Amino acid sequence: MNWISYLFQASLLFFLFYGFYWLFLKEETYHQINRAVLLGIILVIVTLPLIPVPEPVIEIKQQFLPIENIAFTTEIPEETISLPESMEATGPVVAEPTIQINWQKSLLLLYLVGVIALGLRFMFALASIFGLLIWSNLKKQEDFILAFSDRHFQTFSFFKIIFTGRDDQSEKAREQILIHESVHAREWHCIDIILVELFSILFWFHPFTGMLKRSIKLNLEYIADATVLRSGANRKAYQYSLLKVGTNQKDLLLTNSFNHSFIKKRIIMMNIKKSPEWKKLKYLLFLPLFLFSYTFVNTAQAQTVKEPVEKVKPEKNKVKPDKQKEKELEKAQRTLEKAQLEKEKSMIQLEKAQKA
Numbered sequence: 001m002n003w004i005s006y007l008f009q010a011s012l013l014f015f016l017f018y019g020f021y022w023l024f025l026k027e028e029t030y031h032q033i034n035r036a037v038l039l040g041i042i043l044v045i046v047t048l049p050l051i052p053v054p055e056p057v058i059e060i061k062q063q064f065l066p067i068e069n070i071a072f073t074t075e076i077p078e079e080t081i082s083l084p085e086s087m088e089a090t091g092p093v094v095a096e097p098t099i100q101i102n103w104q105k106s107l108l109l110l111y112l113v114g115v116i117a118l119g120l121r122f123m124f125a126l127a128s129i130f131g132l133l134i135w136s137n138l139k140k141q142e143d144f145i146l147a148f149s150d151r152h153f154q155t156f157s158f159f160k161i162i163f164t165g166r167d168d169q170s171e172k173a174r175e176q177i178l179i180h181e182s183v184h185a186r187e188w189h190c191i192d193i194i195l196v197e198l199f200s201i202l203f204w205f206h207p208f209t210g211m212l213k214r215s216i217k218l219n220l221e222y223i224a225d226a227t228v229l230r231s232g233a234n235r236k237a238y239q240y241s242l243l244k245v246g247t248n249q250k251d252l253l254l255t256n257s258f259n260h261s262f263i264k265k266r267i268i269m270m271n272i273k274k275s276p277e278w279k280k281l282k283y284l285l286f287l288p289l290f291l292f293s294y295t296f297v298n299t300a301q302a303q304t305v306k307e308p309v310e311k312v313k314p315e316k317n318k319v320k321p322d323k324q325k326e327k328e329l330e331k332a333q334r335t336l337e338k339a340q341l342e343k344e345k346s347m348i349q350l351e352k353a354q355k356a
Helices: 005-022 033-049 085-090 104-136 171-186 189-202 209-230 234-242 263-271 277-297 321-354
Strands: 057-059 062-064 137-140 145-150 156-158 161-164 303-304 311-312
Touching: 005 033, 005 104, 005 209, 005 277, 033 189, 033 209, 033 277, 057 156, 085 234, 104 189, 104 321, 156 171, 156 189, 161 171, 171 189, 171 234, 189 209, 209 263, 234 263
Parallel strands: 057 303, 062 311, 145 161
Antiparallel strands: 137 145, 156 161
16 A cells, blocks of 8 residues: 555544544533543544455466367468658657656655644654753652743643642632643543644644644533542632633643643533533444445455456457368479479389380
8 A cells, every 4th residue: 555545544544534523523422432532533543544454365267278279270370560641751750858757756756745844843842842851840749740940831741740840829729730640640631632642743634633633622621620529629719720820821732731721611511511411322333434444445356356267269350271272282292293203103104214
C-alpha cells in the first residue's frame, strides 16, 4: 500500500468515526466511556488501513489436447506497414520536449513540510516543559510531584507533575485547582494529549483534526470537573473560580491546564442532568460501524475465486496445409523421377549402339 492510498483510506475512516461521535455522543455525560471511544477512534484510523486483507486464491485448471490433434501452419501473414505521408515527405518527426510534473512527489513534499513543521513545534513544546522543570522546586506529594516556580503562569499538569507558579488566588481556589490537576495527573490524561498531538502531526491536512483535539481535551476537563464536584466542592464556587482564573492566558501545547478555553461548555456540562442508562446502547453501534468501514475501505474481500476448467482447443481460423496441393506435388515428383530414369536408359542404349 502506498502512502496516498493509506492517507485516503484513513481520512475516510476519520470522517466516518469522528462524525458519528460528534453527532451522537459528544453531549453524553459518560466521560470515561467517551475517553475510551476517542482514543479508539485514533487507533482505528491509524491501524485499520494497515490490516492485510487475505488475497484471493485463484485455482486455474487447464486441460491440454494431444499435440497431434492441433494443426499448425508455417505460413506467416505478410503485413504491410505504411508510413504517414508527412514522414515520407519530410523525414522522421522530432518530438518536442515537454515538461512533466510528478504530482505524487509534489504532494509528498507538501505533506512532509507540514509534518516536519508540526514535529518541530511538538519538540519545542517538550523542551519548554523540561526547561521549566529544571528551574522549579520539586516537592513529592501523595499522587503527584509538585513543581513550584517563581514565574507567573497558570497551574498545569504534565504526566505526574503539577507545575504551579505565583498567582493571586485564595487558598480555597488554589486547593480546588490542585484537586483538579491531580485528577489529570492520577489518570494519566497527558498520554491522551500527546497521542492526539502526534496524530494531528500525521493528519494535519484533515479538516476534522482540530475538532478531534478539542474534543479530547474538553472531555478530559469534564472528567476532572466531575471528580472535583464529587469530592465535595461547592458547585457555584468552583464555577466562579473557573471564570476568575486568568482566562486570557494561553495553555501550553502538551499540558492539562485548569485555565482551559472551553469554560462555558464546562460549566454547562456541570449543570446538565446525567445521561440515562439506555443511552449507553448507542456505543454498541460502533461494532457494525467498524465492520462496515472495514468493508468500505478494503474493497477486496477475503474469498476464494475458482476459475472454470479451460481447454486449449485449436483455433478455427488456423490455415491447414492444402492436401490436394501436396498430392499434386508428390505426383509431379514421381513423374520427374520416372523421366529421369527413362533418360538414363536412353543414354545407356545409345552408348551400346555406338560400340556395336
